[in-house]
Ligand SMILES: NC(=O)c1ccc[n+]([C@@H]2O[C@H](COP(=O)([O-])OP(=O)(O)OC[C@H]3O[C@@H](n4cnc5c(N)ncnc54)[C@H](O)[C@@H]3O)[C@@H](O)[C@H]2O)c1
């Protein structure tokens with residue numbers, strides 16, 4: 629019976645918003661999807677296709693698209709916001725008149741706002757003041773979800789109702805939803821891994837080997853967790869799907885937009901050419917800029933992010949940067965068990981003996 633079905637709204641007509649809307653519909657929800665583009669609205673409603681963002685995907689016909697925010701949000705119990713970080717606050721403000729505090733609001737966006745280094749769920753909180761707020765993040769390439777490849781994600785919230793409602797609305801035989809109460813860590817993990825995916829794409833284009841790829845991902849994880857812990861996240865979150873899980877998929881797949889930007893640059897394209905050719909959002913380009921500024925300000929050691937910054941914005945060749953990074957001071961493997969300072973100290977003692 630239609631009345632018993634959860635009512636879900638998805639804001640955003642890109643690849644992830646479209647994939648998510650279809651999962652919720654497959655799972656029995658009544659789903660409305662908001663997007664700006666009239667032609668795309670029409671295509672989704674008539675042909676159940678989104679040829680701009682997910683051309684080969686047959687969208688569940690129960691998804692109804694509209695560019696009218698009020699009709700999309702009317703009666704919605706669960707609202708997913710899948711809008712790139714640069715436009716996130718603007719769209720939440722547009723939606724605000726039709727949002728209310730009994731709704732569950734969930735960000736799926738893996739980016740950071742420049743002003744105040746705000747994560748998207750913090751923007752949801754600031755713009756609404758509501759308490760049922762969460763973040764959905766994990767190894768979730770939209771195009772694989774569209775193929776119904778078996779996939780898992782994380783709903784992170786300190787609100788138990790938010791976690792349970794999202795697990796019920798999205799969990800199905802091809803999509804598992806795990807719960808976390810470290811919203812900040814899960815959200816930071818999703819944003820940070822995009823930086824290293826760009827570097828991994830570059831390394832692949834330059835023909836670097838599997839040892840190199842493994843070193844890059846593992847040191848990326850050390851760097852991400854160092855940064856996140858300095859900002860108050862739980863380091864254990866980074867051994868989960870939204871940490872190492874998302875890092876693995878994004879650093880390994882040419883379906884990742886961030887990886888593709890790095891790959892194109894490794895083949896000799898400029899950053900501008902690589903981003904233009906993509907035609908979709910690669911959040912990591914902006915994130916590396918913001919994270920490097922933040923880590924310099926807070927004194928957090930981030931050699932990989934800094935190296936990538938030099939390659940992206942100061943024209944340092946990627947291969948030269950890789951060589952420079954290999955000459956850095958020898959350090960600790962897992963610094964939560966052996967600190968970097970202890971390694972430095974031992975090396976000083978050795979030098980003096
Ligand atoms: N695509 C994925 O595989 C995937 C998976 C997980 C999370 N995400 C995250 O989801 C977020 C959204 O990504 P996506 O993949 O759907 O992006 P996308 O590039 O496929 O599409 C972006 C969508 O946002 C819309 N948009 C942009 N500016 C807008 C504005 N001012 N007002 C209204 N709409 C606007 C575009 O028209 C488009 O419909 C990203 O932050 C990304 O990190 C993406």
Ligand SMILES: O=P(O)(O)OC[C@H](O)CO
Nearest residue numbers: 766767768769884885886
């Ligand atoms: O295509 P990307 O690089 O934005 O990555 C998509 C998802 O974040 C993968 O989990």
